[in-house]
Amino acid sequence: xxxxxxxxxxxxxxxxxxxxxxxxxxxxxxxxxxxxxxxxxxxxxxxxxxxxxxxxxxxxxxxxxxxxxxxxxxxxxxxxxxxxxxxxxxxxxxxxxxxxxxxxxxxxxxxxxxx
Amino acid sequence: xxxxxxxxxxxxxxxxxxxxxxxxxxxxxxxxxxxxxxxxxxxxxxxxxxxxxxxxxxxxxxxxxxxxxxxxxxxxxxxxxxxxxxxxxxxxxxxxxxxxxxxxxxxxxxxxxxxx
Numbered sequence: 001x002x003x004x005x006x007x008x009x010x011x012x013x014x015x016x017x018x019x020x021x022x023x024x025x026x027x028x029x030x031x032x033x034x035x036x037x038x039x040x041x042x043x044x045x046x047x048x049x050x051x052x053x054x055x056x057x058x059x060x061x062x063x064x065x066x067x068x069x070x071x072x073x074x075x076x077x078x079x080x081x082x083x084x085x086x087x088x089x090x091x092x093x094x095x096x097x098x099x100x101x102x103x104x105x106x107x108x109x110x111x112x113x114x115x
Numbered sequence: 116x117x118x119x120x121x122x123x124x125x126x127x128x129x130x131x132x133x134x135x136x137x138x139x140x141x142x143x144x145x146x147x148x149x150x151x152x153x154x155x156x157x158x159x160x161x162x163x164x165x166x167x168x169x170x171x172x173x174x175x176x177x178x179x180x181x182x183x184x185x186x187x188x189x190x191x192x193x194x195x196x197x198x199x200x201x202x203x204x205x206x207x208x209x210x211x212x213x214x215x216x217x218x219x220x221x222x223x224x225x226x227x228x229x230x231x
Contacts, residue, residue, distance in 0.1 A: 033219075043206065043221040088158055103150070104219070106160035 002027065004093050004107035012113045018079040021110045025072050025093030031055075032074035033104060034066060037088040046089075049074050050096075078112075086114045118142070119209050121222035128197050129230050136192040136225045138207030144168075149183065149190045150208040154224070160206065166190065197229045 005024045013019050025032050033056075034046040045058040049068035066076045072093075078085055088109045094102035120139045128134045140149065151163040164174065166183055174181045178198075182191045194201055207222040 042223045045219060090158075090160065092160075103162055103165050105162055106152070108157065108159040111158070 004091055004105055006089075006091050006107040006110050008110060009108065010111050010113075012115065013081050014115050015081055015083060017081050018077065019081060019112060021076045021078075021089055021091075021112075023074045023076070023091030023093075023107060025074070025091075026105055029093035029095050029105075030072055031094045031096060031102065032068055032072065033092045033094070034074070034076050035090040035092065036060075037090055037109070038086075043090070046076070081114045083114050086112060088112075117222075118220035119207050119222035121205075121207055121225050123225045124223070125226040125228065127228040127230065130199060131196050133193060133195050134197050134227065134229075136194075136205050136207075136227065138190045138192065138222060140188050140190065140207070140209045140220075142188075142209060142211055144211045146211075148210045150210070150219075151181065151190075151192050152206045152208065153203045154206065155203040163192075194227075197227075199229050199231055202227055202229045 004026055007022045011019060023032055031048060031050045033048040036044050036046055046060055046064055047054055047066055048056040049066060052068045063079045066074060068074045088111050090109045091107045092104035094104045096102045118141050123137055126134060147168045149166045152160040153163055154160050164181055171183050171185055178195045180193045190207060204224045204226045206224045209220045
């Protein structure tokens, strides 16, 4: 079974731009969660989608948004990029709701650099 | 307060040494799950183990073993006879299962350097 895939793997943007990251979960998994990882803040939960609905949300500003499609693939969008948005963005998939303590399997991440 | 504390920021050992990574968690729930993940330099978090709060039996998987002690709220991870390929950042995580919508709480990670 293929693992979680994320595209693109690397991205360079400038302040004020917007960016869209994509995540394809493991086949059969219906939940996709997004995390931001930075040296200073560690791993922080962004949000979780299940059956095309956002089921859980972390403490991030509204510039961070996401969506999930009927095939469980998910996209994350960050608008009006700031320097502090530079991070590794990790996507994780699970069969059921991660919030129900399902095991999450992570993708390789998208490394975003904002200049 | 931190939900998951990994007090060891970085550990360096020489190959074949045993090493224990500490994890202390905080929760008021009686039902919860604990996880360990490994993050090699490539960046992808690799799932290692998941334990529920009702199963305190220690687990061994090859060179890896886990010691779960509810009395001290700890879930420590030991690598026996470490190898260079074990070099990575290891994360402990907690999920509280009683509410409908929960988030995973990750510790800050412990960077393990295994030198040849």
